[in-house]
Amino acid sequence: MIIRQSQDVRPSEITSEGVYRSRRAFLAWIAGTGLMAAAPDVLARALASAPPAPSPLRYTPNPRLSTTERQNSWEEVTTYNNFYEFGTGKADPADNSRGFRTRPWNVAIEGEAEVTGSFTLEDILRPHPLEERIYRLRCVEAWSMVIPWIGFPLGDLIKRFKPTSRARYVEFTTLLDPQQMPGQRYPVLDWPYVEGLRLDEAMHPLALLAVGLYGKVLPNQNGAPLRLVVPWKYGFKSIKSIVRIRFTADRPRTSWEKALPREYGFYANVNPGVDHPRWSQKRERRIGSGAFWDRQPTQMFNGYADQVASLYGGLDLARNF
Template sequence: MTRPTDPRILPSDITRSELFLNRRRLLELGVAGAAFGASGVNHLALGADAPPPVDRYKAPRNAAFSVTETPNTLEEISSYNNFYEFGTDKSDPAMNARAFKPTPWSITVDGEAEVKGSFTLEDILKPQALEERVYRMRCVEAWSMVIPWVGFPLGDLIKRFRPTSKAKYVAFTTLMDPKQMPGERDRVLDWPYVEGLRMDEAMHPLTLLAVGVYGKVLPNQNGAPIRLVVPWKYGFKGIKSIVRISFTENQPRTSWSGAAANEYGFYANVNPAVDHPRWSQATERHIGGSSLFAKRQPTLPFNGYASQVASLYTGMDLRRYF
């Protein structure tokens, strides 16, 4: 969705609110500086915004788990996002997630597991070796990207919590904090966002928890500080800014399938043969790169990962369990 473009107001006419606030702060500090001599300059330096993404997550590429297509640029990956917690327009998250604080962060683990409790992000990351994986990303809206994630297999983390035999599913919950996530003030979805996987899907070596992209800390609008990436499923399964991991016996009620069960299934495997009720899933538009005239490309079963994951679903009617 785009906003209605009012022909009288050019985008360039609108001062971004944070720029505006910065200007005002500059003015205030300038006044303070004038009152107290040169000290205002120091305040300005202290008042600088959070540093830009650092190369903290430089990690070796796992070629066996990477596609060979050229990845999208960081600019494309971080400016075109579906993250409704920060607004429903594709450009909203990049704008509204600037003030979001991904540190400190902790994740609560509960449900059918032997190891439970609250863990800081550092606790979670410490024993995990990070790696880069270039994955295809296919959105349910029929567009796609190629993204070089940095992360570690979800399965490795799950083993540390020793789920019991009753744990058939894993559910994930996004942070609920309408102060930081302005989109949560609107009841577009039933907040907080919940996603889930069957245990065998969660343990699959392709399933990734990502903390970075392009070797840098995950931008806020991409789900900082930690998010799920399941490359053979539609993008909405990749829950962002995770604060809770729950092991459950029953299939969790997930946000999109709860909002419109006829349009978004629990499985949400990429499948060109099963259309969304309102649009075709047979092809996709690859974002970025060449020109306006680039052709749509055919969508592949399981987003091209069929040889690795199709066996998870043998005997299942994928039209029914879409």
């Protein structure tokens, strides 16, 4: 397999005609007012930092692997986030990730695989047709959402790098950049954020690499430009803004496991039968749904038991939480 660096431009990166025209009109107007001459670098900075409008993506819906439950609104999905790299408050990621640069972006493929090296995001994405999957997301904090992700199966990507027979786990790492990620300036967790899956979990067709949601490019606060989505596990397994994928023989030590091993395990499968030491996992609050006080029962493996339970035959899920 040849994977080359390339300067290809994805459709999502092409400035749409409307935006292009309005930029021209804006520049013409600025030139007319003489502001351009007065403060060129102020203007340049303003133009550079203007948040790009979310670009639409080309994808095919996958109803077979999608739930028909009511989807959470764009507003809910993009303003209520756990992304500690941008702050520990739920609204912090949306506030603090505005200027986050997701291009250029490289992903290092390392460890027990035949093909390794550093790849541009474009290289990573090019062969994979995008699909939409509407998944339930269950946070370990006992709330949940329903989100229409745009992405492709993690297993398809893994196959391209041909993991060797020694590879039993996949480790993922988030970008480490305290300059851009203010939450990393304080050791809430041992940065950078690390997550991991068993290789058979990673190859499961439900495990998704997402690049978008609601048909648009992933907003920064949701883990742009590339994130994992493992719908049968608690949300913190679904690592965001991935820069490294490493195939290993030994089980990776994940960030939350390192921080609080009594509370967060490697598996983190959604399980109403195993409580978090500090709260019950039997029920969950579906954000933005039902009456104020409603909680609904949490389902084993977040409702994906039929598809994934066979991965855990013979494993004591109370011990391997």
